[in-house]
Amino acid sequence: MFLIKARNLKKNYGVREIVKGINFSITQGEVLAVIGPNGSGKSTTLEMLVGLRKKDGGEVNYWIQNYKEQIGMQLQSVPFFPGLTALENIRLFAAFYKIYLHKQIAEELLQKCGLLESSNTEATRLSGGQQKRLAIATAMVHNPKLIFLDEPTAALDPLSRQEIHQLILRLYEEGKTVVLTSHDMDEVKKLATRILMISNGEIIAEGSPEQLCNENQVHNLDELYLKLISRKAMVSC
């Protein structure tokens, strides 16, 4: 079942085309990794899908009309309301979704994300890894079907990365659909059931990690990434 179908999706910033009419879909129950170089249009694409940015062309079809109530997103910048604890932030964001999150349920959510002990710490004082996990918890307050994670492990230490990987795998096992962006190919290999590779605003590869490696005759995703991105760069030149 398709959750989102994007057709000819476009975005320009000034004269520069950031997303150049891409077509793709997101299927229920998958972990889709959107990969590509910095500035290739990954985050912009995700932000258009969740309604944070207006698209300049194309169309996006959602499986339901009130899609905002069924989509959660962790942003790269992990923002929280200053002065509020982790628990208070969680309950506040739930209220934005018109949900009264009982303290016990909020604590269960924090426990799921390994943050129960930090529930009364001011969110902005948490460590980088804890803030990322809190941002993921915030994206899950309304129990969405589809969760977007924009570079969930960027700039984190290996232990924090491991904790977030476990959290994502748990979401997958629960049947959630996860779309994530990443520059870490080991992470992509570990988590993704499908890959969407974007370069210079265009999709240059799409498929499961094994399928893409076989088709391109490479041994791993690092090699695949370097091969496809450098090929694309040469074509662009």
Add this chain to the structure above:
Amino acid sequence: MLNVIFKSMLITSIRDKITLFYSLMFPLILMLGLGLYFDSPDMKLNIVSGVTAISTIFWGMQGIAFQVHFQRNKGVYKLLKLTPMPTISFICVMTAARTVIGLVLNMIVWIIGMVFLKFDLTLTNILITSLLIAVGLLSFTAIGFFIANLANNEGQINMFSNLLQLPMIFMSEAFYKLNSAPNWVVATGKLLPFEHYVKALKGAINGMDDALLLGFLIPLLYMVIAILLSVLTFRWEANGTTIKSRKKLSA
């Protein structure tokens, strides 16, 4: 759900203890300091009403403008945009929360001023003044929200606030009569909410009820206009973060 949001907005303001301290201490020191040097009943009335009104306008306008700017810079409004929460509800709840805290602060200032300057405290003038302060706070806070949407940085918040606050204060009869002022100054002052607000505060103390109606109506009118403008100009992101910088990149 609005009560959870309201409570959270109260907490974010209450935990900023430094701002709370100065918002209370500055008008108190000003009122008590001026009160020591002036004996005339008219001047004492000006002091208690004028300082309370200034406290209201500062807490209302600049307080929320800086808070909204700070939250926007932190990126929380971007997350808010992901939710089905209507912008107008958020603006109204935040304005109401700031108003509640401001009401407590300003009533403390006013009551201490009334006692120190030996005015009679009656249940009627306490009730009327608290209602007036609530309306004044709603009005100036809504204007402050609009300022936060216009300003791109702290400097611009100060600039826009001063641009509105200074004419409001100096073109009013908060501390002096405008009998010898040019007509256009008096006329401009009457177009602004502060003049009516401060007159109504005085009216609540000296029993001149004719000033009360405009003291309620004009600030309420400004509140409605400011909230509408705040909704229309609400920005989810700080300026220069994404779109502008990417435009520069493409140039």
